[in-house]
Structure formats: C-alpha cells, structure tokens
Amino acid sequence: MDPLRALADKHGILVIEDAAESHGAEYRGRRTGGLGDAAGFSFYANKIITTGEGGMVTTNNREIARLAWNLRDHAFSHERHFWHKYIGFNYRMTNLQAAVGLAQVEQLDGFVAARRRNALEYNRRLAGIPGITTPREASWAKNVYWMYGILVDEQGYGMNRDALRQVLADNGIETRTFFIPMHCQPVYFDQFRGERYPVAEDLCRRGFYLPSASSLQLDEIEYVCDVIREACTNLG
Numbered sequence: 001m002d003p004l005r006a007l008a009d010k011h012g013i014l015v016i017e018d019a020a021e022s023h024g025a026e027y028r029g030r031r032t033g034g035l036g037d038a039a040g041f042s043f044y045a046n047k048i049i050t051t052g053e054g055g056m057v058t059t060n061n062r063e064i065a066r067l068a069w070n071l072r073d074h075a076f077s078h079e080r081h082f083w084h085k086y087i088g089f090n091y092r093m094t095n096l097q098a099a100v101g102l103a104q105v106e107q108l109d110g111f112v113a114a115r116r117r118n119a120l121e122y123n124r125r126l127a128g129i130p131g132i133t134t135p136r137e138a139s140w141a142k143n144v145y146w147m148y149g150i151l152v153d154e155q156g157y158g159m160n161r162d163a164l165r166q167v168l169a170d171n172g173i174e175t176r177t178f179f180i181p182m183h184c185q186p187v188y189f190d191q192f193r194g195e196r197y198p199v200a201e202d203l204c205r206r207g208f209y210l211p212s213a214s215s216l217q218l219d220e221i222e223y224v225c226d227v228i229r230e231a232c233t234n235l236g
C-alpha cells in the first residue's frame with residue numbers, strides 16, 4: 001500500500017481499498033480499511049464477521065462520508081424532500097442487520113485469534129508434505145486468514161489440485177478453488193483477448209481453500225491434514 005499511496009499522491013489519484021475480506025488485518029501496524037482514501041468491507045455470510053448480506057464504507061474524509069451516506073439512500077437532497085440532484089441507490093442496511101453487525105464486531109478479535117491459531121495448526125501439520133505450499137505471513141503483515149489457501153504442485157505431490165479436492169470431497173471435506181482471474185472471465189474475454197497473466201493463471205490452476213471457519217476444531221484440522229498426507233502416500 002505504501003508504494004501505491006506514493007504513486008497515487010504523485011499523480012493526484014484517490015486510493016480505494018477492496019478490504020472486503022480483511023476485517024482485522026494489518027499492514028505495517030495499521031488496520032486495513034484505513035490505508036486509502038476510502039475502503040469497502042463486505043459482511044456477506046462467509047466473511048469473518050457478517051450481517052447476512054451488506055457491507056460498509058470506511059473513510060476519514062468527511063466529504064466522501066457525506067456523499068456515501070447520501071448515495072446509499074436514493075440521493076435525497078437536503079434542501080427539499082423527494083428531490084434528486086443526482087442518481088443514488090438503495091444500499092441501506094436495516095437496523096436489524098446493523099444490530100447483528102455490532103454484536104459481531106464485539107467478537108472480531110476472538111474470531112481473528114481463532115483463525116490465526118487454526119492457520120498455525122494447519123501450517124504445522126502440512127509442513128514437509130512434498131508439493132504442498134502453505135501460506136506465509138510477511139513480516140509487515142497481520143494475516144487474518146479469511147480463507148486458508150494452499151498450492152498443489154503435481155510433480156511434487158503426485159496428483160493435481162482437482163484430484164486432491166476430489167479425495168477430500170470423498171472424505172466429506174468441502175473445499176473451494178481460488179478465484180478465477182478477470183482476464184479468464186467470459187464477460188471480459190474480448191477486452192483481454194491475447195493477454196496472459198502467468199502468476200494469476202498459475203494460482204488459479206493450483207490453489208484451493210481448506211475449511212477455514214473461526215469455529216474449526218483441532219481434531220477437524222487434524223482430520224483434513226491426515227487425509228492430505230495419506231492421499232499422496234497411498235499413491236506410492
């Protein structure tokens with residue numbers, strides 16, 4: 001974010017963070033959501049804290065805050081009711097959802113601590129399995145492990161990502177692949193035709209998420225890791 005900020009400042013550009021899944025995460029000791037001019041968080045059901053659906057904008061800029069409040073509520077003008085000087089949206093959150101959200105915020109530190117603990121347990125048990133790459137945490141970062149993602153190297157592990165996911169599924173363990181890069185999405189095919197992004201494509205082919213909920217128990221992590229270790233051992 002620091003290099004991005006410097007670049008943006010040089011050219012007079014605002015920085016808007018996609019902090020959708022990063023509740024509680026830190027960059028150089030500062031919380032995400034406070035690193036740019038504004039940020040968007042998601043409270044979708046699978047995020048670390050949730051209101052079922054919805055999200056929030058964070059900003060330290062009074063002007064942006066006022067505009068966001070107004071746009072969210074049909075852009076009603078202040079001088080006259082039912083009077084619109086620009087186009088707004090119905091992006092309001094209900095009071096009931098907000099009450100759930102406030103109760104969730106009270107539990108955030110506990111959820112994040114559980115996820116960080118679970119990630120360490122996964123790392124410890126998966127270390128040394130050939131062909132499996134576990135997530136690292138940079139010295140300047142606090143990772144909240146919204147998802148615990150690993151990479152599978154077919155040569156080293158003995159089977160590819162999709163085959164391993166099938167073994168896990170056969171053992172009752174649900175997983176998800178990494179996101180698919182934008183240039184591979186049918187809706188953007190024409191826009192990106194002929195362009196290659198090898199890092200994104202490689203992650204898309206080899207990456208997937210293991211069960212990551214804050215409520216995950218130690219014996220469940222053990223079970224997942226045992227299945228992963230045994231799946232490649234059984235090949236030989």
Ligand SMILES: *Cc1c(COP(=O)(O)O)cnc(C)c1O
Pocket residue numbers: 018019020021041042043044054055
């Ligand atoms: C979840 C997520 C979104 C979408 O959030 P919604 O609340 O569904 O709009 C966007 N970006 C990232 C990085 C996400 O994790």
